[in-house]
Amino acid sequence: MKEKLLERLVRYTAVSTPSDRVLAETRKPSTECQWDLLRQLEKEMRDMGLARVELTGDGFLFGRLDPSPGCERAPSVGFMAHVDTASDAPGLGVVPRVHDNYDGNPIKLGGGTVLSPEDFPALLKYRGDTIVTSSGDTLLGADDKAGIAEILTMAEYFLSHPEATHGPLEFIFTPDEETGCGMDGFPLDKLESKLCYTVDGGDEGEVEEECYYAWGAEVSFTGRAIHPGKARGKLVNAASMAASFAVMLPRSESPEATDGRFGNFWVHHIEGTIESARLTLFLRDFDREGMDRRLAALEAFAAATEAAFPGGRVQVETKKQYLNMKEGIAAEPRLIDFLVASLEEEGVVPLRTPIRGGTDGSRLTEMGIPTPNIYTGGHNFHSRTEWIPLSAMESCLRVLVNLVSRWARAN
Ligand SMILES: [Zn+2]
Structure with a gap:
């Protein structure tokens, strides 16, 4: 599935989708370009064979995977990611670059941007790995296209492995997360799940259940x-x-x-x-x-x-x-218990950190759908030096599959 993750990340990041904080107050999605990715994802979900794929007039995209035989009573779990990118760094004309077999040296990108282990020591953890960056002139947009790639590759995994059982799954892709208005007008009545996870975090292992x-x-x-x-x-x-x-x-x-x-x-x-x-x-x-x-x-x-x-x-x-999502999430302890157990079983050290910000998950938690956040594996979000190691995306995918199989056994 490694190639699939990389292919998706490159394909999605190449569709530039910066959102606009000011326009977001009156328009949804705030920018036309977000439709390009939403429509592409809608088609991809239909072609894949997901059920009840629906793109709303406001740019909220839903798709479902019906449960495996025998798992009908398992709770429906939603996985959510956002299609827009931040406006803090240039976000138009994104050209993703794939650096195979990273050697641990500074990576010279365009526009004088250098990604160096001296500034970002985490790079050294991923020697020999495949690293994806932007061209240096823009951000990459792994935030949150890595999340979309991980979620849809997980869906594809279950579609092609009927022996891997799962409960009802729902995939939700949203516009304008970076503007802070992403969840305004969220069609809660369409959501079939009472529990969700956003896949929108950073470093490998991050579990976020608390925000400001x-x-x-x-x-x-x-x-x-x-x-x-x-x-x-x-x-x-x-x-x-x-x-x-x-x-x-x-x-x-x-x-x-x-x-x-x-x-x-x-x-x-x-x-x-x-x-x-x-x-x-x-x-x-x-x-x-x-x-x-x-x-x-x-x-x-x-x-x-x-x-x-x-x-x-x-x-x-x-x-x-x-609001801080801590209380809402604590009401369903399995959300974190299952996630931490999956991380540990997949050999990923859980990093439970409070988010110094909010996510769409915090808004969804307020609406009564407890929604912690899972890492995507990306680093330096909202900047020209944004990068993501492929092995972290792969571990995220393994964790998601493991997590889904735990929920399949719950009721
Ligand atoms: Zn994000």
């Missing part, structure tokens, strides 16, 4: 403009208020100063004039109480800013983005 609590905040500042010659004691500068508010956010609790289980305040956008200014920020925390403390802090900073700028007004509006 995430809130967004819009802070608006209203000042008062007066001719600067007569401004003393009268002018209230909204731009200065916004700057003063931003400085109150603890620098030690910024994304650039935190890792592991520490949350943060993330200033994303600031703009303004004397009369009005606006600050967009994101709040991240692994604990619910921690998030409440951050939300309360914004109100306190707003009051402090008003006190420092008499006559000025500060308004804080907050909005939930996604």
Whole structure:
């Protein structure tokens, strides 16, 4: 199945599918190019012989594999991946490159991009392996086309090995994951599974069952403009208020100063004039109480800013983005128990790390479908130095097959 994985990864990454954060708020999928891959996958799933293949008008693609005889009572399990790529690095005109028998030296790509073990020591674990990169001018898009390749190769494995029994399986490919709006309008009524996994993680062995609590905040500042010659004691500068508010956010609790289980305040956008200014920020925390403390802090900073700028007004509006999926996933312990057992049986060391971000799985978990995340094997996502070793894709495939056979025996 190794050749199949590689062939699929190369074929899918060659279809460029960057999504667009701004357009995603009004259009689904946000970019036309995502349809190219969705339609190609739809045809591939039909040709393969999957059941009830359906592509919705919003770009959600479903396909199913009916259970083997005797496994009809096993729970239906969904496997999900996204078709879009991030807009943080150039994503159009992707030309995947396959480096056979990697020798452990720096890989010189185009556009001056160098993939070197000095910067990325994980490369040395994969000496002798086949490494896939971009041309160096764009990202690769193994995030998450490796996930799609792994899921469909797993489907193909079960179709061609009737002796390998499985319960009902469902495959779901979604648009716009990278925009954070990927699950808006997800047709939950079409989903036949009550349990899912996303295949969208990084390093070999990664199991992700926990993510941030995430809130967004819009802070608006209203000042008062007066001719600067007569401004003393009268002018209230909204731009200065916004700057003063931003400085109150603890620098030690910024994304650039935190890792592991520490949350943060993330200033994303600031703009303004004397009369009005606006600050967009994101709040991240692994604990619910921690998030409440951050939300309360914004109100306190707003009051402090008003006190420092008499006559000025500060308004804080907050909005939930996604919730930590930990609790939802804990409600079905077999999701992680089976996955960890499969990893161990396939000789892969489980790396259980909290995600410093969210996934479509966190949104799906909120909708009542607990959905942890499984590794794809890729590295350096969202960058020109994105790379993936073929052996990690292969181990992911073995883990998926093992996992499905465990669920086939459950009821
Ligand atoms: Zn992804």
